[in-house]
Amino acid sequence: MAASALETRMCTIGLLETVKTGKKTGARHDRSAVRKSAGCVMDAVDVSVPALRRFARETVSRWGVLSDDADLALVVTELVGNVVRHSKGTEVCLLLSATASTLTVEVRDNGRWHDHPVPTPDELACSGRGLQLVKAYSAYVLVRTSTDGTRVVVTMQAS
Structure with missing residues (x-):
């Protein structure tokens, strides 16, 4: 099976999207409280990085919460890439949640946290600055590690 067909099949199977409306005030809903959510679970393999980046960009575009999704693409690429390269887990889960003012990106894995030596700051280094970015x-940004895996939650301003 071609990688793109595999990516599409896996994200379609793992898709969960909901929209919760806010409190009803009189005859109208409080639109500022509307929360949209979507998620995708994939194997923690190289093709998951561009597939989940595309999933995030397409989902957020459909919701219309960001005028420019370049920052989102960078964040998702870094977080999912870290899972694939470092977690030694078998799955990566991307959860997206948005209100009128915020976008929350959550990446979870089922791997084990491995302490890495903190690199000496080096402006010429080609790696090691992902979480700083x-x-x-x-x-x-919140990073939680446990014996069941790692969970990273990132909140971005919607625009």
Whole structure:
């Protein structure tokens, strides 16, 4: 099976998308409280990185919450790439959630956290700055590790 067909099949199977409306105020819904959610689970393999990046971009485009999705693409690429390269897990899960003002990106894996030596800052280094980049493009970043895997939650401002 071609990689693109495999990617499409896996994301379609793993797709969960919901829209929750806010509180009803009189005859109208409070649109600021509308929350949209979508998720995709894939094997933690190289083809999952571009597939989940595409899934995130297409989903957020459909929701219309970002005017430019380049920052989102970078964040998803870094987080999913970290799972594929470092977690030694078998699955990666991408969850997206949006309100009128925020976009939340959550990446989970079922691998084991491995402490890595903290590299000496080097402006010429080709790797080792992924989470620093994610933090630079985000309003909030949370990393939680456990014996069941790692969970990274990133909040970005919607625009």
